[in-house]
Amino acid sequence: MPPSTAPTLRQQRLGTELRKLRERAGLTSTAAAQLLGLKQAQISNIESGRYAVGADRVRTFASSYGCADPAFVDALAAMTGGRQRGWWDEYREHLPATLIDLAELEHHAVGLRVALIVHIPALLQITDHARALFKQVAPPMQQYEMEHRLAHRIKRQGVLHRENPPPYTATIHEAALRMGFGGPAVARAQLQHLIEMSELAHVTVRVIPFGADHFPSTGQSFDYVEGPVPQLDTVQLDTHHGGCGFLDAEAQLSKYRSVLDLLEPCALSPAESRDFIQRLIRDI
Template structure:
């Protein structure tokens, strides 16, 4: 039994299936809402996965209208039950943005994540000291306690690399990430050594774009592409921009990020040569 399960993914999966069922039934959302005597916005919110709880009885009523068989109805009702569970990240809801908590919730059961970082080591691969130095510099308005709580969240995310099944990580970094003295020489030395160790895991691939590769298509922002084990679960992108975080699910936009990641992989040194770069101090 997999240990990596996410109520966030269950809710997302349920919302997608509800939209599909209504489309297959060739019904407008207003028509369905009227038949159930619901406010018109209720079904819209459910299909957009807005909110954190689905009522199992509501799912049963929708299945009756859409004419689903017993097996599918039971499956959807179980998704609703699973979606009501609490993830380990729920206690941190108030201190993290909605986009961030959604990303963490989906990452918790993703099969793989494609990561590009031009400025910092990806959170999944950071040491605690490095994470502290990054957060202290970028969140000067936070107390030491608040910073430590965010670091705890980041360290907890890293458990996914060692759970069953493990999260697969394909990370491309700009060489500047390795040369910037975040936290000082000792912190960076430990961070590079940690990168070398995790890069030897069978589920982690690290590639570095060397300085001599010149300009590349990822110089403007970092991004993460989440991929899921079930074919029906669509890929999603999380970006961290100066203006704030964004969570992207629109298919055409996600494809653009996939194309950009492939270009970045093409510009990067091979995993073997990357180990040499990590060793070069």
């Protein structure tokens, strides 16, 4: 099978983690190839995500590299099998690859934590609110592109409504709640939707009011996607050019985990947040 020219983020991440294990073992790709009975080019293609690799081979790699973390090895083995098609693949020809990767990332997540300053979380947006946002992007989208992005965003929300959904915690600043995208009627409907979603057992919505005397954030919104083990977590950053930035270095993950751990207690409790949002609805 020829190597893939467009590996998914999930395939790339598996290769990256195998490369990290090799490097921690003090092996060059050439030495690893000799140890494993492969060609150096095969090692390179596997580590770049361009070659699909099976679970048994991943376990062999991990054993040869001296990895003694069975939970981590099991998690890596579960990422094998090549590209698995999901609903997001129908958008692959219409949307940037990063948006497709984000949907797949959320699909496999065991937990989701988000922090937003001026926007409602994408997974909690109603259709009219999302449409109003897409109408404001620069440069303007073509109508067909807007509809593809809108449909993709709404389908992403299915992760919160499926059987055994991941726990989802959204910490939202009051500034985002007061944005009137789409006009008063849409703003009221969006806030009411937040209240309804926050009543689901696996969804937690917490508000940081303007009156909060501090919160540990530089104003950047981000999603923290939890993998089956902490080493496979991912941070997703929105970028001004319309795509998604993904971070997975251990130091980066540790930093953003710390930000969330400090940020969430600065917010109102879930019950207080629902009451707060309800008061905002009355003021619109």
